[in-house]
Amino acid sequence: MSAFNAIGEEREIDREEFTPGIEPQPTWCPGCGDFGVLKALKQALPEVGRTPEETLLVTGIGCSGKLNSYLDSYGFHTIHGRSLPVARAAKLANPGLEVIAAGGDGDGYGIGGNHFMHTARENHDMTYVVFNNEIFGLTKGQTSPTSPKGHKSKTQPHGSAKEPIRPLSLALTSGASYVARTAAVNPNQAKEILTEAIQHDGFAHIDFLTQCPTWNKDARQYVPYTDVQDSDDYDFDVHDRVEAQEAMRTAEEALYEGEVLTGRFYVDETRPSYQGEKQRIGEMPETPLAERYFDDDYEWERAYDEFIDKHR
């Protein structure tokens, strides 16, 4: 069974199917928030009816990047900050795949920040989970793009002079059509938000607060949390861009003042995905590239032949 012909197979899925039958078991530190993402993902995928054969998980580099080894699905552990371009290519070649990209705050908001902006702008149909522990975890606790101003670490011994990235606002401004924040300490909400994000047709960004008890945050620092959808103090329309922007700004400021606001911040179900737009202008091949790969009679066109002919 391949990633192409397994798509659309109707069957009951048990979340344990996503647990690899062999080592490695997760090597994350005890109490690490990354366990929360893995758990939520294993719950959400069967909930939306996706099997391991229909799922591709693409990760970056960092403690977060190890997620790939612990989920039994198709996987691609890329290089630092480059999960999104790989995820985009895979989705375009095989649109039936459920594509999930994941990585850390350093990976996605730092070195991969440009890809984040443009994948959101183009509204590629995928889920992007950023493990936000406000630190470079794997490399032992350096200041990251989401570390608060004044954060002290080996790279910023006198305290960071930089304002942190506002990831929710950045996603919205860039063009993401689903933007949410959840936390590993809030597993029920994490599962619900991941489920919605996977079902969403377009670029769904989740800023997932994952405490790093070894180098940065104690889990208690993300507790108590407030779900903005359940609280009377926050009343805004997630479909309204201006109201969403205001709510995001509040949540982003609050995080650095010790108040954790989570929930859905922006949802646009009307905007077509990149693939939808490409279909509309007639640029999406009727037969997905992935299907041609399994067709023995298909003759591959090599773009460079034409290029070389032109320059002979």
Ligand SMILES: Cc1ncc(C[n+]2csc(CCOP(=O)(O)OP(=O)(O)O)c2C)c(N)n1
């Ligand atoms: C191009 C490149 N630069 C730097 C590194 C070193 N490096 C590996 S992981 C990492 C940071 C990880 O931080 P983050 O993305 O937040 O992930 P976390 O470990 O916190 O989950 C860095 C700088 C690398 N692997 N590749």
Ligand code: SF4
């Ligand atoms: S160093 Fe931090 S982020 Fe990495 S596994 Fe340990 S607790 Fe998790």
Ligand SMILES: [Mg+2]
């Ligand atoms: Mg990090």
